[in-house]
Amino acid sequence: xxxxxxxxNNTEIEKVKSPSGFKIIVREFIKDKVALISLxxxxxxxxxxxxxxxxLDTKEVTRVDIFNQFQEPGPVHWLGTDYGGRDVYNQLILxxxxxxxxxxxxxxxxxxxxxxxxxxxxxxxxxxxxxVMRTVDFVLVLPALMIIIVYVSIVPEFDVRKFIFIMSLxxxxxxxxxxxxxxxxxxxxxxxAASKTLGTPDWKIMLFQVLPNLSSIIIVNMTLNLAGNIGxxxxxxxxxxxxxxxxxxxxxxxxxxxxxxxxxxxxxVWLPAAILILVLMLCINFIGNALxxxxxxxxxxx
Amino acid sequence: xxxxxLLQIKNLTTSFRIQDEYYPAVDNVSLNVNENExxxxxxxxxxxxxxxxxxxxxxxNELNTKLEGEVNFKGQNLLSLSTAxxxxxxxxxxxxxxxxxxTALNPLMRIGQQIEEAMRNHLDLSDAxxxxxxLELLKKVGIPNPERTYMQFPHELSGGMRQRVVIAIAISxxxxxxxxxxxxxxxxVTIQAQILDLMLELQEQMKTGIILITHxxxxxxxxxxxxxxxxxxxxxxxxxxxxxxxxxxxxxxxxLFNSIPSAAEGSDRLHVIQGIVPSLKNLPRTGCRFxxxxxxxxxxxxxxxxxxxxxxxxxWVRCTCYQDFHFPGDAxxxxx
Ligand SMILES: Nc1ncnc2c1ncn2[C@@H]1O[C@H](COP(=O)(O)OP(=O)(O)OP(=O)(O)O)[C@@H](O)[C@H]1O
Ligand code: SF4
Ligand SMILES: [Mg+2]
Numbered sequence: 001x002x003x004x005x006x007x008x009n010n011t012e013i014e015k016v017k018s019p020s021g022f023k024i025i026v027r028e029f030i031k032d033k034v035a036l037i038s039l040x041x042x043x044x045x046x047x048x049x050x051x052x053x054x055x056l057d058t059k060e061v062t063r064v065d066i067f068n069q070f071q072e073p074g075p076v077h078w079l080g081t082d083y084g085g086r087d088v089y090n091q092l093i094l095x096x097x098x099x100x101x102x103x104x105x106x107x108x109x110x111x112x113x114x115x116x117x118x119x120x121x122x123x124x125x126x127x128x129x130x131x132v133m134r135t136v137d138f139v140l141v142l143p144a145l146m147i148i149i150v151y152v153s154i155v156p157e158f159d160v161r162k163f164i165f166i167m168s169l170x171x172x173x174x175x176x177x178x179x180x181x182x183x184x185x186x187x188x189x190x191x192x193a194a195s196k197t198l199g200t201p202d203w204k205i206m207l208f209q210v211l212p213n214l215s216s217i218i219i220v221n222m223t224l225n226l227a228g229n230i231g232x233x234x235x236x237x238x239x240x241x242x243x244x245x246x247x248x249x250x251x252x253x254x255x256x257x258x259x260x261x262x263x264x265x266x267x268x269v270w271l272p273a274a275i276l277i278l279v280l281m282l283c284i285n286f287i288g289n290a291l292x293x294x295x296x297x298x299x300x301x302x
Numbered sequence: 303x304x305x306x307x308l309l310q311i312k313n314l315t316t317s318f319r320i321q322d323e324y325y326p327a328v329d330n331v332s333l334n335v336n337e338n339e340x341x342x343x344x345x346x347x348x349x350x351x352x353x354x355x356x357x358x359x360x361x362x363n364e365l366n367t368k369l370e371g372e373v374n375f376k377g378q379n380l381l382s383l384s385t386a387x388x389x390x391x392x393x394x395x396x397x398x399x400x401x402x403x404x405t406a407l408n409p410l411m412r413i414g415q416q417i418e419e420a421m422r423n424h425l426d427l428s429d430a431x432x433x434x435x436x437l438e439l440l441k442k443v444g445i446p447n448p449e450r451t452y453m454q455f456p457h458e459l460s461g462g463m464r465q466r467v468v469i470a471i472a473i474s475x476x477x478x479x480x481x482x483x484x485x486x487x488x489x490x491v492t493i494q495a496q497i498l499d500l501m502l503e504l505q506e507q508m509k510t511g512i513i514l515i516t517h518x519x520x521x522x523x524x525x526x527x528x529x530x531x532x533x534x535x536x537x538x539x540x541x542x543x544x545x546x547x548x549x550x551x552x553x554x555x556x557x558l559f560n561s562i563p564s565a566a567e568g569s570d571r572l573h574v575i576q577g578i579v580p581s582l583k584n585l586p587r588t589g590c591r592f593x594x595x596x597x598x599x600x601x602x603x604x605x606x607x608x609x610x611x612x613x614x615x616x617x618w619v620r621c622t623c624y625q626d627f628h629f630p631g632d633a634x635x636x637x638x
Contacts, residue, residue: 124363
């Protein structure tokens with residue numbers, strides 16, 4: 001989403017990208033039909049959800065209408081309604097949009113923090129590395145889930161933005177570690193030293209030489225992370241520590257199934273959301289694995 | 303001005319931090335390189351040749367390396383410069399050629415872009431001018447099809463071609479001084495000769511001062527004007543190439559010469575230097591560093607703290623006891 005814009009400002013990034021890397025990815029997807037279908041399906045769902053939801057108003061969709069309680073799927077509400085008489089289909093679309101937005105935003109924010117700090121730590125080493133890694137250790141010993149749950153309970157008007165914020169605060173550490181260890185290995189390659197002998201400043205070497213060489217690892221990691229981050233949102237909300245009902249997400253819809261009556265007799269409320277989650281997760285994982293194989297293949301080809 | 307050496311290293315000590323302690327890999331080294339002169343540095347693996355080269359360019363990670371002494375380039379002490387100031391010298395005034403041309407090139411960047419890197423840093427040229435100059439450079443280093451190579455990636459080239467590209471990159475801003483750290487070690491023998499010829503040709507054209515690091519005495523004989531022999535971080539002998547080949551004095555230099563077939567001194571037996579270069583942490587800090595590798599020499603013959611002596615004009619040798627040195631089997635012969 002944000003990536004094309006970045007590339008436009010920075011033609012340099014685009015130039016250094018090896019077309020052979022891109023070709024290998026294409027080849028991998030053509031070879032692996034499941035991954036290809038997953039990719040098409042995933043992009044289709046994302047596009048549909050974002051476009052359709054532009055015509056929806058959250059207030060409107062989540063307005064309680066007692067007289068329409070638990071309508072079965074039919075021509076008016078074609079996925080039925082929930083206990084508040086709210087249309088499930090519209091909630092599903094809004095919920096999917098919110099869940100995807102949360103997943104993507106957390107992935108992007110944690111990636112930016114993790115990549116920036118990891119790159120600095122790995123490239124410079126020494127005390128820079130020490131400071132960053134001690135910070136990572138500190139964040140890791142914090143009981144993240146507890147803090148998130150407490151934060152959710154005490155903060156008034158909990159919404160998507162606050163959720164993204166609190167999650168991003170804790171989930172950048174593993175990325176930081178990964179990038180740091182890769183950068184540590186990458187800086188030992190002679191092309192880094194060679195670049196220095198040409199008078200190129202460190203920040204340019206980091207950004208335009210080391211980072212592109214880590215791009216395949218980053219892309220694979222981000223993809224698989226996206227699935228995880230959507231999952232965390234859903235499970236927290238399901239447990240009641242995520243988004244409130246006024247902000248529909250896939251988690252809120254599934255959490256209606258905590259009521260045994262709904263669970264057994266009104267599957268139209270929660271089943272579509274559950275299936276959508278499953279499909280999204282599977283798609284992302286298949287895509288991620290294909291990307292991973294492409295990255296490995298590229299490593300083999302050198 | 304004419305008498306001032308291009309590069310003058312004074313008492314350079316490079317220490318690496320290993321577990322909170324600094325160990326010198328280059329120990330109190332002083333040497334000069336003049337314009338239009340090739341100085342070869344020879345020595346076994348691990349004796350600190352690369353550490354010395356990287357110190358001159360200040361490429362060591364400054365967070366765990368300590369540099370002491372002076373590296374004067376055209377009268378300016380490089381060690382006192384900030385990184386930004388240092389970057390004005392790197393690539394413009396001084397360049398470096400690395401051992402392995404595959405890893406010295408960025409696998410994701412086109413050759414053309416890599417050649418233009420230094421120009422982009424130092425010269426104010428338009429894209430078209432840079433491209434023209436790159437193609438010219440590629441031609442100069444003997445690339446048969448510059449237009450094509452300009453657009454290629456490193457993995458599409460052979461080892462020899464890559465090393466030519468690496469050389470083209472190093473000379474792209476016509477530096478007055480070059481360091482070549484084992485530029486041919488990673489190449490096969492026929493290509494080695496071609497690359498050396500190319501370097502010699504360019505050196506004569508551009509009158510560059512070069513530090514050539516190698517452990518191949520054949521390369522030294524072909525390329526060098528002067529030779530410095532390094533052992534365990536120190537220079538043990540330095541002289542012009544004729545003097546050194548005619549009259550090697552230091553026990554380590556003689557051991558080196560005696561350990562290669564063609565130059566073996568006198569006897570038809572090859573000498574194998576006993577033991578290995580001690581690792582940084584185990585380096586003896588006092589007394590002589592080489593004594594334990596020539597155990598047949600009497601304890602009393604060694605100097606306690608050997609220093610460099612000028613034995614003839616511009617021929618320096620560490621320690622005076624070389625006068626008593628002999629190889630094991632030659633002891634009797636020398637007595638008569
Ligand atoms: N960054 C570093 N940190 C710690 N020790 C180092 C570092 N670089 C080199 N050394 C040590 O310094 C000594 C000299 O190494 P150097 O690479 O200069 O040897 P060399 O003469 O270039 O050997 P070769 O012929 O194998 O290239 C070695 O003992 C090496 O282990
Ligand atoms: S004391 Fe002199 S001769 Fe003996 S090992 Fe040392 S440098 Fe060589
Ligand atoms: Mg070396």
